[in-house]
Amino acid sequence: xxxxxxxxxxxxxxxxxxxxxxxxxxxxxxxxxxxxxxxxxxxxxxxxxxxxxxxxxxxxxxxxxxxxxxxxxxxxxxxxxxxxxxxxxxxxxxxxxxxxxxxxxxxxxxxxxxxxxxxxxxxxxxxxxxxxxxxxxxxxxxxxxxxxxxxxxxxxxxxxxxxxxxxxxxxxxxxxxxxxxxxxxxxxxxxxxxxxxxxxxxxxxxxxxxxx
DNA sequence: CTTCAGATGCTCT
DNA sequence: GAGCATCTGAAGA
Numbered sequence: 001x002x003x004x005x006x007x008x009x010x011x012x013x014x015x016x017x018x019x020x021x022x023x024x025x026x027x028x029x030x031x032x033x034x035x036x037x038x039x040x041x042x043x044x045x046x047x048x049x050x051x052x053x054x055x056x057x058x059x060x061x062x063x064x065x066x067x068x069x070x071x072x073x074x075x076x077x078x079x080x081x082x083x084x085x086x087x088x089x090x091x092x093x094x095x096x097x098x099x100x101x102x103x104x105x106x107x108x109x110x111x112x113x114x115x116x117x118x119x120x121x122x123x124x125x126x127x128x129x130x131x132x133x134x135x136x137x138x139x140x141x142x143x144x145x146x147x148x149x150x151x152x153x154x155x156x157x158x159x160x161x162x163x164x165x166x167x168x169x170x171x172x173x174x175x176x177x178x179x180x181x182x183x184x185x186x187x188x189x190x191x192x193x194x195x196x197x198x199x200x201x202x203x204x205x206x207x208x209x210x211x212x
Numbered sequence: 213c214t215t216c217a218g219a220t221g222c223t224c225t
Numbered sequence: 226g227a228g229c230a231t232c233t234g235a236a237g238a
Binding site: 062076077082 | 220224
């Protein structure tokens with residue numbers, strides 16, 4: 001299947017966040033191709049959402065990409081050490097996005113393991129393997145996504161999202177199965193928005209990091 | 213199994 | 226100067 005087109009990201013951000021669970025993400029750079037299956041997402045619904053970087057229409061150098069067209073990567077740096085990958089949603093100017101919180105390895109597991117822990121998949125402990133990609137910072141570290149990749153289109157040669165990866169010779173995807181819903185993580189500052197059930201994750205085959 | 217502190221630097225006020 | 230859409234290893238129960 002070809003990459004999901006920019007128009008895919010035009011609809012309701014919460015619905016898209018849920019729909020992205022089970023989709024694939026491919027990262028190609030330096031002759032290396034890595035692929036993951038998205039296992040956990042969160043919706044950040046533009047100006048009305050107190051947890052969103054664009055709350056109240058706030059527009060800065062950091063979140064500028066959010067105000068651009070849908071279907072691009074909004075990547076920012078946080079906590080002095082980590083990057084977070086978002087998929088820009090909604091029509092241009094709306095400034096909504098879906099945070100990709102976690103994934104499962106599909107292609108290039110050894111390379112991702114080396115970037116995370118300095119050795120290949122086979123040499124990881126069970127815990128390290130479980131925790132390879134179950135967090136937004138971990139995912140970006142494994143895929144090599146930094147602010148240098150901020151603004152990349154999600155249907156381009158360096159980064160793309162797709163319904164399946166049969167085009168890369170992989171078998172058709174397993175069914176997504178149950179998707180769980182809950183409150184978003186790490187947004188204690190967001191008042192009543194803390195309660196919104198805008199986080200989605202795979203119930204099986206994935207261990208989400210539990211946060212209070 | 214759980215909680216907890218420290219790392220680390222960019223961003224916004 | 227304060228805070229952050231986080232992660233890790235160590236220590237406790």
